Amino acid sequence: MIDKATVERIKAAADIVEVVSDYVHLTRRGANYMGLCPFHNERTPSFSVNKRKNFCYCFSCHKGGSPVNFIMEKEGISYHDALLQLARKYGIKVEERELTDEERQAQSEREAMLVANEWAMELFEKAMRETEEGKNVGLQYFYQRGVTDEAIKKFRLGYSPDNGSWLLNQAKQAGMDIKVLQSVGLIGVSSTGHPYDRFRGRVIYPVLNSAGKVIAFGGRDLKGGPAKYINSPESEIYKKSNELYGIFQAKNAISRQGVSFLVEGYMDVIGMWQSGMENVLASSGTALTDSQIALIHRFSEEVILIYDGDAAGIKAALRGIDMLLAQKLRLKILLLPDGDDPDSFARKHTPEEFRDYVEKNAVDVIKFKTEVLMKDSVNDPVRRSEAIHSIVRSIANIPDKIQRIAYIQECAIALNMPENVILSETEQARAKIIDGWQHERQRRQLEQEINKRNASPDSISGSDVAHPSPVRNGVTPTSPENAVKSENRGSGDNRLFPFEKEIVRYCLKYGMVTIFYASDIDGNEIPISTLQYVAEQMEDMNLKLTNPILSTIFRHLQEMTPDFEKDYSDYTYQVEDEIKELRNKGIQEIASGNYDVTRIEIEEKSLEERLEQMRYDSYLDYAILYPGKQLASSEKDDVRNLVTTLLHDEIVLSRRFREMNEGRREVDRIHELVPRALAEWKDATLHCALIEINEKMRQASANDDNEALGKLQAEAFEIMQLRRETAKTIGERIIASR
Numbered sequence: 001m002i003d004k005a006t007v008e009r010i011k012a013a014a015d016i017v018e019v020v021s022d023y024v025h026l027t028r029r030g031a032n033y034m035g036l037c038p039f040h041n042e043r044t045p046s047f048s049v050n051k052r053k054n055f056c057y058c059f060s061c062h063k064g065g066s067p068v069n070f071i072m073e074k075e076g077i078s079y080h081d082a083l084l085q086l087a088r089k090y091g092i093k094v095e096e097r098e099l100t101d102e103e104r105q106a107q108s109e110r111e112a113m114l115v116a117n118e119w120a121m122e123l124f125e126k127a128m129r130e131t132e133e134g135k136n137v138g139l140q141y142f143y144q145r146g147v148t149d150e151a152i153k154k155f156r157l158g159y160s161p162d163n164g165s166w167l168l169n170q171a172k173q174a175g176m177d178i179k180v181l182q183s184v185g186l187i188g189v190s191s192t193g194h195p196y197d198r199f200r201g202r203v204i205y206p207v208l209n210s211a212g213k214v215i216a217f218g219g220r221d222l223k224g225g226p227a228k229y230i231n232s233p234e235s236e237i238y239k240k241s242n243e244l245y246g247i248f249q250a251k252n253a254i255s256r257q258g259v260s261f262l263v264e265g266y267m268d269v270i271g272m273w274q275s276g277m278e279n280v281l282a283s284s285g286t287a288l289t290d291s292q293i294a295l296i297h298r299f300s301e302e303v304i305l306i307y308d309g310d311a312a313g314i315k316a317a318l319r320g321i322d323m324l325l326a327q328k329l330r331l332k333i334l335l336l337p338d339g340d341d342p343d344s345f346a347r348k349h350t351p352e353e354f355r356d357y358v359e360k361n362a363v364d365v366i367k368f369k370t371e372v373l374m375k376d377s378v379n380d381p382v383r384r385s386e387a388i389h390s391i392v393r394s395i396a397n398i399p400d401k402i403q404r405i406a407y408i409q410e411c412a413i414a415l416n417m418p419e420n421v422i423l424s425e426t427e428q429a430r431a432k433i434i435d436g437w438q439h440e441r442q443r444r445q446l447e448q449e450i451n452k453r454n455a456s457p458d459s460i461s462g463s464d465v466a467h468p469s470p471v472r473n474g475v476t477p478t479s480p481e482n483a484v485k486s487e488n489r490g491s492g493d494n495r496l497f498p499f500e501k502e503i504v505r506y507c508l509k510y511g512m513v514t515i516f517y518a519s520d521i522d523g524n525e526i527p528i529s530t531l532q533y534v535a536e537q538m539e540d541m542n543l544k545l546t547n548p549i550l551s552t553i554f555r556h557l558q559e560m561t562p563d564f565e566k567d568y569s570d571y572t573y574q575v576e577d578e579i580k581e582l583r584n585k586g587i588q589e590i591a592s593g594n595y596d597v598t599r600i601e602i603e604e605k606s607l608e609e610r611l612e613q614m615r616y617d618s619y620l621d622y623a624i625l626y627p628g629k630q631l632a633s634s635e636k637d638d639v640r641n642l643v644t645t646l647l648h649d650e651i652v653l654s655r656r657f658r659e660m661n662e663g664r665r666e667v668d669r670i671h672e673l674v675p676r677a678l679a680e681w682k683d684a685t686l687h688c689a690l691i692e693i694n695e696k697m698r699q700a701s702a703n704d705d706n707e708a709l710g711k712l713q714a715e716a717f718e719i720m721q722l723r724r725e726t727a728k729t730i731g732e733r734i735i736a737s738r
Contacts, residue, residue, distance in 0.1 A: 124158025276351030
């Protein structure tokens with residue numbers, strides 16, 4: 001367990017921009033930062049990071065949250081382990097007791113796999129440095145390949161002794177779970193059921209993800225065995241199609257330079273890195289996938305493919321071109337001289353010579369493809385036709401229309417064909433591509449809709465449960481089924497969910513903000529916060545939150561009020577010190593301005609107005625941001641997820657309402673919005689009660705129970721009277737929240 005004070009230090013230290021930047025290349029856009037979402041493949045950035053709020057959010061897939069939540073979602077780890085990862089990043093010491101056997105066994109499969117891989121990597125490194133076999137075989141191999149000690153350390157290279165049970169024995173001594181080692185492919189099982197070391201007698205290349213976690217290994221045989229390379233199998237932590245070798249070591253250089261080199265093998269990456277070309281990645285000999293391309297795109301917008309200059313290299317260079325182009329990447333291809341791969345070429349040349357070679361020989365991908373295919377189709381009309389269609393398909397994958405037209409014009413000249421023919425074929429190919437994307441998008445949406453329906457056990461339909469079409473500050477609420485994922489709604493009356501959700505949203509965003517002032521017996525003004533006002537009104541109006549998660553959030557907000565008041569008081573001292581410093585500086589500037597008395601009075605008044613506005617804005621911002629920062633890092637998944645949703649609920653105002661409130665922020669209208677939202681919630685509860693009474697009246701009428709029918713009619717009349725009173729508060733504005 002981590003003590004509460006340490007948890008708060010970790011949360012306070014974690015900067016959302018720094019944390020997300022470990023996974024995504026961010027570009028500043030005004031007050032926010034934008035990048036490609038790390039949770040789904042996309043071509044246009046929709047992932048927003050707000051440094052001030054210490055919050056991130058994807059406007060496409062709706063994932064995001066605080067630094068803790070981001071790490072949990074991206075790494076697939078627990079709240080506890082996300083805190084530990086952030087603590088390591090920011091150098092915060094965490095004192096923890098040793099886990100018991102029961103607690104260790106209770107750790108998630110993913111966490112156990114990552115621990116096992118980290119343990120094995122350190123063991124392989126130690127074996128190569130400290131055992132005679134490791135030094136004589138593994139280390140000598142790397143030295144012979146020209147790998148430096150710096151690169152060996154940087155890429156965490158190692159060696160597995162040629163002993164079928166060396167790792168197995170080490171694991172038993174360390175108390176490691178052998179089944180976990182089997183699940184990540186470090187230990188194999190023979191046909192007779194005996195465990196053995198899968199990587200024995202091989203040099204080891206650990207595969208690290210963009211956060212530096214060891215997710216897999218590659219092992220190279222040194223004795224001429226049947227399999228030159230073996231790799232970790234796919235597992236809970238390793239999907240080969242999602243990863244690129246060298247991403248952890250290269251991401252910073254890629255972000256700085258805006259370009260990445262893509263090669264095929266481990267040694268190609270290491271050789272180029274040693275030559276000073278640090279922005280290099282490898283697909284590890286597999287065909288590129290959309291996920292790998294999306295990973296590249298998160299850090300750079302330009303890719304240079306580097307391959308051997310032989311026939312196999314040319315063939316490899318042509319693979320994956322269309323997918324890279326479709327992801328809005330600028331693409332070039334570099335073929336090395338025959339007999340050279342990136343590793344050998346890097347060892348023969350200085351970094352300056354290598355970069356000069358790239359500058360002079362990297363060619364545009366469409367130009368390269370045109371030259372290669374047309375060269376192979378000379379005097380063969382059928383192959384020439386196939387080549388042209390292939391080139392057209394590549395051009396059609398380019399999203400930018402102007403770029404497509406430019407390529408069409410160049411290709412028409414190179415292919416000696418009418419431009420209008422190339423244009424027509426490209427447009428047809430583009431239409432097919434877009435149609436394919438749309439079908440795929442519809443298929444995914446249908447799957448999501450089916451999954452959503454299947455995941456909602458309390459789906460309600462039919463006229464008996466229809467809820468009113470209430471009027472809210474200008475917005476019409478969506479159905480509770482669509483307001484938030486069903487797993488976040490929990491139990492409770494779904495008909496009341498959108499009303500309860502709106503109240504809690506106001507409390508989450510503005511709960512600590514003063515909404516009204518009351519007077520004590522001496523006539524002094526007493527500030528009433530939004531949270532305090534809502535709690536009092538709920539009691540007076542006999543309203544209770546029926547949704548358990550919303551109720552938990554509301555309770556947490558009330559519980560954090562004492563901490564807020566203390567922290568707010570400390571913050572005011574800080575703000576007042578800043579204002580005092582700015583006032584002194586402003587007065588000095590006025591004094592040195594050689595103004596007359598009237599001008600001095602005007603300048604001093606303007607200064608005080610600016611400082612007062614700064615004071616107001618600072619206090620207001622602190623009060624608004626405080627609850628969200630606390631609860632967005634909650635260790636409870638359901639609370640954290642719903643808080644993230646509420647903080648980013650879109651509000652669409654009607655035209656009439658926009659015109660009436662042009663220039664007014666939501667926080668400036670909470671004294672109007674919150675009372676109206678409470679009235680709408682009350683009206684919804686009355687409506688639900690009326691539905692139940694109507695059902696009872698039908699049953700009483702069917703049973704000829706006139707006495708019960710009379711009582712129910714009186715109750716219904718009383719509720720209708722209450723609804724008429726409530727309607728006066730609600731008004732006629734319509735709000736649509738989605």
